[in-house]
Amino acid sequence: xxxxxxxxxxxxxxxxxxxxxxxxxxxxxxxxxxxxxxxxxxxxxxxxxxxxxxxxxxxxxxxxxxxxxxxxxxxxxxxxxxxxxxxxxxxxxxxxxxxxxxxxxxxxxxxxxxx
Amino acid sequence: xxxxxxxxxxxxxxxxxxxxxxxxxxxxxxxxxxxxxxxxxxxxxxxxxxxxxxxxxxxxxxxxxxxxxxxxxxxxxxxxxxxxxxxxxxxxxxxxxxxxxxxxxxxxxxxxxx
Numbered sequence: 001x002x003x004x005x006x007x008x009x010x011x012x013x014x015x016x017x018x019x020x021x022x023x024x025x026x027x028x029x030x031x032x033x034x035x036x037x038x039x040x041x042x043x044x045x046x047x048x049x050x051x052x053x054x055x056x057x058x059x060x061x062x063x064x065x066x067x068x069x070x071x072x073x074x075x076x077x078x079x080x081x082x083x084x085x086x087x088x089x090x091x092x093x094x095x096x097x098x099x100x101x102x103x104x105x106x107x108x109x110x111x112x113x114x115x
Numbered sequence: 116x117x118x119x120x121x122x123x124x125x126x127x128x129x130x131x132x133x134x135x136x137x138x139x140x141x142x143x144x145x146x147x148x149x150x151x152x153x154x155x156x157x158x159x160x161x162x163x164x165x166x167x168x169x170x171x172x173x174x175x176x177x178x179x180x181x182x183x184x185x186x187x188x189x190x191x192x193x194x195x196x197x198x199x200x201x202x203x204x205x206x207x208x209x210x211x212x213x214x215x216x217x218x219x220x221x222x223x224x225x226x227x228x229x
Contacts, residue, residue, distance in 0.1 A: 004158070033216070042205060042221035043159075056216065091158065102147050102166070102209045104217060106158040 002026065004107035006092050012113045013082055021077040021110045025094030032075050033104060034067055035091045043091065049075065082114045117142050119208050121220035128196050129228045136191040136223050138206030147209035148189040149217070150180055154202045162204075165189065176200070201227045 005024045013019050025032050034046040045059040049069040060066070064083075069075040079086055089111050093104040120139045128134055140146055147166050151159040163174025170182040180191045189206060206220040 031215075035219075043207075043217075043219040045216055045218070048216050050215070059216075093159075102149075102215070103161060103164065104159075106151075106160075108156075108158045 004092055004094050004105055006090075006107040006110050008110060009108065010111045010113075012115060015084060015114055016081055018078065018080045019082055019112065021079075021090050021112070023075045023077070023092030023094075023107060025073070025075070025092070026096070026105055028072075028096060029094035029105070030072050030097045031095035032069055032072075033093045033095075034075070034077050035093070036061075037089045037091055037109070039088070046077070046090075079112075082112075084114045087112055087114045117208065117210065117218050119206055119218050119220035121204075121206055121223050123223045124221070125224050125226065127226040127228060130198050131195050134191075134193045134196045134200070134225070136204050136206075136225070138189045138191065138220060139187050140189065140206075140208045141187065142208050142210070142218075148180075148182060149207040149209065150174065150178070150189075150191050151205045151207065152176075152202045153205065153222075159205065162191070196225075196227055198227045198229060201225055 007022045030051045032049045035043040037043050047067045048056040064080045067077045089109040091109045093106045095104050118141045122137050149164045150162040153159045162178050163172050165172050165182045173179050178193050182189050203222045203224045205222045207217045
């Protein structure tokens, strides 16, 4: 079946512009995660959605970052007034319900470059 | 604080040699443990996971990992490395209390010599 998809795959933007990154999780997956991966570094948790519960936003680095999810479907990560330090690969992952909820399936990522 | 440490940033091995990638974690409860692999330009792929039971777990691509509670470790091993194993490997802890999420290590980049 189809995996997690993300768009765009690459995004180059000027400092100060807003960007929107999209994630389409695997159908039926109730949990959705966003991570940031800076060059040469590990994954940094940003935000977690689980069904209709309030999202865990504890990883968002500043109020310029926000994310939304429509039900158990698409999610968008928005970065306002982008800064050069926002340049990174943004990864989305989703997890199924039930016993396998701890297994995360990752998308290919969106590479964001802020010039 | 919860954390995952991968002490080796880079490892180079010859094709056919054995491999061990180290992972140490700090977590108050019994953790869920994972290894992921990230090939160049690709997303992360789950290699194997430990939830409970047998402390030696088998994964895909011939990898295995052993959970050692006394050492707070979950090292990844492969008896004979293939050139296609060159990639970055991430160890992760899945928190089992409160809001569920992963804590990732900083990764180990594996280079394989022909």
